[in-house]
Amino acid sequence: MRLRIDLAYDGTDFRGWAAQPGLRTVQGELTAALATVLRVPADDVAVTCAGRTDSGVHARGQVAHVDLAPALAEQHAERLDLLARRLNGVLERDVRVRAVTPAPDGFDARFAALWRRYAYRIVDDPARVDPLTRHHVLAWPRRLDETAMAHAAATLIGLHDFAAFCKQREGATTVRTLLDFDWIRGDDGVLVGHVQADAFCHSMVRALVGCMIAIGEGRLPVEWAAQVLTARERDPRVVVVPAHGLTLEEVAYPEDDELAARVEQTSARRAPLPTEPQEGP
Structure with missing residues (x-):
């Protein structure tokens, strides 16, 4: 029986999602909590997530899955709400399980995902810097032009090789489809970059934001992002x-009857793109 786990966490005190010996990680904490509640060895619990967040990155909408052996599945199938409560009773308060539900056939938290959406928050006015939000909002010392940043972000939308914005990993592709990228300033003065893509490579979002900040400060023109x-x-x-x-x-995930096809599609390695014209999209 495969279970879908929806969870949220404050990444401040975590060394990212992926389990690492001797370090506190979200996967490590969730695995240990599942092992405790299910009364099985931690080695028997394999947790897969939709997006492996880096050290310090937060999540409101993380999704994971775990497979239960038949005996455990039968024991917990009808009381998954109780399982969620027990997990939260074991976990520290900076990670919360929001729901545990039976996963439909073909569901895979990573490969079945249609897209992931991130938000990056910046406050660029010293008068609006709030110490209570210091762990999830970047305080920037200079005013940013959100209109220029939004225009630059729009030039990156589409299917591209994002090698310029990714930390390279041997054998891994950097081809991604950026579905949406925009910047909006809220009534509280916080500038929020919304980034949505089929998937992200290592450090991609944070590099994209760094590019936008250079443009927002006026140090580089809007066209520079595409270059x-x-x-x-x-x-x-x-x-x-x-x-x-x-x-x-x-x-986001497709309808249940489309899950298997989506997993097959995304499990296949993305082919490299042909050389794109240097004038940009």
Whole structure:
């Protein structure tokens, strides 16, 4: 029996999602809690998530799955609400299980996802810096032009090789489909970048935000973002911003009868794109 687990966490005191020996991680904490509540060895619990957040990154809408052996499945199938409560009783308060539900056939938290949506929050007015939000909003010392940032962000939407914004990993593709990228300033003065894509590679969102900040400060023109993209190599002027301003907000999945096809599609390695014209999209 496969279970879907919806959870949220404050990433401040975590060294990211992925379990690492001797370090506190979200996967490690959730695995240990499941092992305790289910009364099984931790080695028998394999938790897979939709997005492996980096150290310090938060989540409101993380999704994971875990498989239960038949005997455990029968024991807990009708009381999954109780299982969620017991997990929260074991976990520290900076990670909360919001729901535990039976996963439909073909569900895979990672490969069945249609898209992930992140938000990056910045306050660029010293008078509006709130110490109570310091762990999830980046305080920036100079005023940013959200209109210029929104225009630059729009030039990156679509299917591209985002190698210029990713930390390279051997054998991994950097081709992604950026579905939405926009910047909006709220009534509280906080500037929020909304980034949605089919998937993200390592440090991609934080590098995209760093690029937008350079444009928002007026140091570089709007057109520079597309130039960085088409160059397909890291530009030293693109700064990877701190992790604490970033939150995984939502993960979307297809209808149940489309899950298996989606898993098959996304499990296949993305082919490299042909060389794109240097004038940008």
